[in-house]
Amino acid sequence: MEYNDGVKNRVKRMEGQLRGVLKMMEENKDCKEVITQLSAVRSAVDRTVGVIVSSNLVECVLEAEKRGEKSDDMIKEAVNLLVKSR
Numbered sequence: 288m289e290y291n292d293g294v295k296n297r298v299k300r301m302e303g304q305l306r307g308v309l310k311m312m313e314e315n316k317d318c319k320e321v322i323t324q325l326s327a328v329r330s331a332v333d334r335t336v337g338v339i340v341s342s343n344l345v346e347c348v349l350e351a352e353k354r355g356e357k358s359d360d361m362i363k364e365a366v367n368l369l370v371k372s373r
Contacts, residue, residue, distance in 0.1 A: 288339075288342070288343045288346065290339070291342075293338075294335065294338060294339060294342075297331065297334075297335045297338070298335065300331065301328055301331045301332060301335070304324060304327060304328045304331065305328055307324060308321060308324045308325055308328065311324065333372065336368075336369070336372040337369065340365050340368050340369055340372075341365070343365070344361065344362065344365040347361045348361060348362070
């Protein structure tokens with residue numbers, strides 16, 4: 288799968304958020320603030336996983352249909368990936 292710039296930018300934003308969390312920890316910021324930022328990172332990771340799995344699923348299903356293959360197993364695998372990521 289080829290990862291587009293949008294997905295890469297999401298990961299870069301998460302990287303920046305994590306650096307910010309580390310800085311907050313080094314500055315002994317209030318734990319509520321740190322947890323809030325960590326929760327935001329976790330949400331961003333979850334959304335990014337969903338984007339990647341769904342994009343890959345669409346790509347794989349379209350290719351399978353072109354070859355005349357069934358895509359049921361691919362769909363089940365994609366759902367399993369989403370479930371495992373939670």
